[in-house]
Amino acid sequence: MTTARFRDLLAAEWIKLWSLRSTSWLIGLGTLAIVGFAANSSLDAYNSWPDFTEMEKARFTPLNEAFSALAASMLVIGAGSLGALTIVGEYTTGLIRTTLAAVPARHRVVAAKLTVTAAVTLATGTLISAGTFGVSQAILSGRGVAASLGDPGVLRVLAANALLAPVSALVGMGIGALVRHTAAAVVTVCAALVIVPTFFKPTVHQWQNDLFALVPFYVWRNCLHLPQLRDDPALPTVAGSWAVFALWPLAAAVATLIVVQRRDV
Amino acid sequence: MRCATVNHVIEVNGLTKRYGAVTAVRDLTFAVRPGHVTGFLGPNGAGKSTTLRMILGLNRPTAGGATIDGRSFARHRAGLRHVGALLDAGDVHGGRTAAAHLYALARGNGLPRRRVADVLEEVGLAGVARRRIGGFSLGMRQRLGIAAALLGDPPVLLFDEPVNGLDPEGVRWIRGLFRRLAAEGRTVLVSSHLMSEMENTADHLVVIGRGELIAAESLAVFAARGTGASVSVRTPDSAELAAVLALEGAHVRPDGGDVLTVTGLGAARIGELAHQRRIMLHELAPRTASLEQAFMELTADRADYRADCRADVRVGDAR
Numbered sequence: 001m002t003t004a005r006f007r008d009l010l011a012a013e014w015i016k017l018w019s020l021r022s023t024s025w026l027i028g029l030g031t032l033a034i035v036g037f038a039a040n041s042s043l044d045a046y047n048s049w050p051d052f053t054e055m056e057k058a059r060f061t062p063l064n065e066a067f068s069a070l071a072a073s074m075l076v077i078g079a080g081s082l083g084a085l086t087i088v089g090e091y092t093t094g095l096i097r098t099t100l101a102a103v104p105a106r107h108r109v110v111a112a113k114l115t116v117t118a119a120v121t122l123a124t125g126t127l128i129s130a131g132t133f134g135v136s137q138a139i140l141s142g143r144g145v146a147a148s149l150g151d152p153g154v155l156r157v158l159a160a161n162a163l164l165a166p167v168s169a170l171v172g173m174g175i176g177a178l179v180r181h182t183a184a185a186v187v188t189v190c191a192a193l194v195i196v197p198t199f200f201k202p203t204v205h206q207w208q209n210d211l212f213a214l215v216p217f218y219v220w221r222n223c224l225h226l227p228q229l230r231d232d233p234a235l236p237t238v239a240g241s242w243a244v245f246a247l248w249p250l251a252a253a254v255a256t257l258i259v260v261q262r263r264d265v
Numbered sequence: 266m267r268c269a270t271v272n273h274v275i276e277v278n279g280l281t282k283r284y285g286a287v288t289a290v291r292d293l294t295f296a297v298r299p300g301h302v303t304g305f306l307g308p309n310g311a312g313k314s315t316t317l318r319m320i321l322g323l324n325r326p327t328a329g330g331a332t333i334d335g336r337s338f339a340r341h342r343a344g345l346r347h348v349g350a351l352l353d354a355g356d357v358h359g360g361r362t363a364a365a366h367l368y369a370l371a372r373g374n375g376l377p378r379r380r381v382a383d384v385l386e387e388v389g390l391a392g393v394a395r396r397r398i399g400g401f402s403l404g405m406r407q408r409l410g411i412a413a414a415l416l417g418d419p420p421v422l423l424f425d426e427p428v429n430g431l432d433p434e435g436v437r438w439i440r441g442l443f444r445r446l447a448a449e450g451r452t453v454l455v456s457s458h459l460m461s462e463m464e465n466t467a468d469h470l471v472v473i474g475r476g477e478l479i480a481a482e483s484l485a486v487f488a489a490r491g492t493g494a495s496v497s498v499r500t501p502d503s504a505e506l507a508a509v510l511a512l513e514g515a516h517v518r519p520d521g522g523d524v525l526t527v528t529g530l531g532a533a534r535i536g537e538l539a540h541q542r543r544i545m546l547h548e549l550a551p552r553t554a555s556l557e558q559a560f561m562e563l564t565a566d567r568a569d570y571r572a573d574c575r576a577d578v579r580v581g582d583a584r
Binding site: 004008011015019022089090095096098099100264 | 318321322323324325338339340341342343344345348350352353355356357358359360361362365366368369370372373374375413
């Protein structure tokens with residue numbers, strides 16, 4: 001008798017994810033919307049370029065037209081909600097009992113869920129990052145101000161934009177495992193990942209700057225998303241920012257594992 | 266096909282579950298053997314579902330444990346191949362189709378896709394395989410849950426209140442299914458809060474009340490625990506007949522109008538006595554509801570139960 005391999009659990013989670021219509025709708029429409037924003041914003045800049053002052057032209061960052069903070073907020077909320085719902089959906093419907101009665105090794109179920117969610121959102125994030133860049137730079141090249149992949153910092157920005165999705169999705173899943181309530185989970189995802197960090201600004205108090213530098217959306221906005229970085233101790237460093245991008249989803253994954261393992265269902 | 270062996274036994278040992286000050290299940294010990302349908306009976310809130318969930322490792326016992334095939338269920342990798350369970354027909358995501366729901370479960374246990382079509386056919390849902398579960402009736406969801414339980418062709422099956430929501434045809438079908446599964450040598454545990462459901466299905470009974478074991482024995486032995494069979498007699502001379510029967514040592518209870526409920530004497534003997542005294546009888550009917558009665562008596566509040574029950578229906582010698 002063969003036994004279930006981890007690959008089978010991955011396949012099961014893959015089937016579960018895509019057999020819900022909301023998944024394709026959320027990912028499809030979300031991607032279109034964000035790429036559409038990039039096109040719209042780039043066309044705006046293209047059209048008003050002759051009216052820009054010299055100062056405005058000098059300060060123009062083509063990457064910002066591709067993927068603005070607003071687009072990032074949408075991506076973070078979308079991916080975070082997707083991650084939260086993959087686990088909240090199991091608890092609110094009671095499906096979790098069916099799932100765990102079929103596969104009693106809970107840590108393997110959670111690991112498969114984390115892997116599939118991370119992979120799907122990373123693919124989506126990469127598509128969005130590449131798509132927004134391609135569309136906007138194609139438009140802006142008409143004014144000769146497009147960035148190219150070889151420009152300093154561009155690859156880092158594109159990678160950071162792509163990684164926002166899986167980072168948010170895994171954090172969302174951790175929040176979902178802790179909260180186990182649809183509305184509460186989505187509100188918590190929005191608040192923790194986007195709304196609260198939006199109020200964080202570099203200050204004269206270094207301890208606050210150090211604290212802010214632990215928040216994914218903050219380090220994205222004030223470091224990873226910027227092609228050219230100022231050497232300022234008030235701002236997060238690139239290495240520190242990548243560490244934040246790694247540690248949040250890792251902590252969320254550990255929290256999900258522990259919570260699902262310990263709780264009665 | 267599997268044969269009945271000592272394997273595939275469910276063993277529950279000192280199982281206890283406390284939620285704060287409330288004890289849902291207290292020191293429960295029993296075994297469920299293959300080749301039989303075992304009814305798991307108890308009133309609502311007796312702790313049946315909690316016990317089943319602990320057997321499946323979904324709830325962590327406060328004390329004690331349960332094993333299947335001598336191992337705790339959590340140690341089995343592909344659960345569906347060892348135990349098929351229907352806990353609650355609602356434990357599904359309404360947004361998925363029946364086929365997708367089952368396919369995900371099958372894939373997670375390394376089972377081939379054709380099992381999905383097989384079990385949907387078996388439970389009579391093949392026609393709605395591509396429909397979303399959200400639109401299913403309770404009866405259809407029960408059938409879907411049974412399909413999921415059968416996916417891995419498991420030697421052990423647990424069903425929690427599977428008859429809820431089924432139409433009469435469905436009830437007949439499910440009883441046949443349980444008997445067939447047991448006849449194939451599987452271990453089948455079916456919970457219910459209605460004795461009548463078990464009467465025609467189960468060979469063995471595990472009865473609990475308020476989280477404690479009341480009985481674990483064959484249906485026949487359990488039935489004998491009740492106050493016994495009674496006979497309903499209708500006669501225009503009820504007072505006279507009551508006096509005659511009482512003289513013979515029967516317990517006679519007037520049941521309104523000209524009806525007497527007699528215990529302690531068989532219908533034949535009552536008829537003979539009436540004939541000898543030339544008392545006319547309009548009706549003489551043995552009552553067979555003793556199983557239900559036994560269940561009601563045994564699961565009633567323990568204080569009431571102690572106050573008015575005979576010594577031979579006491580708890581404790583259940584094993």
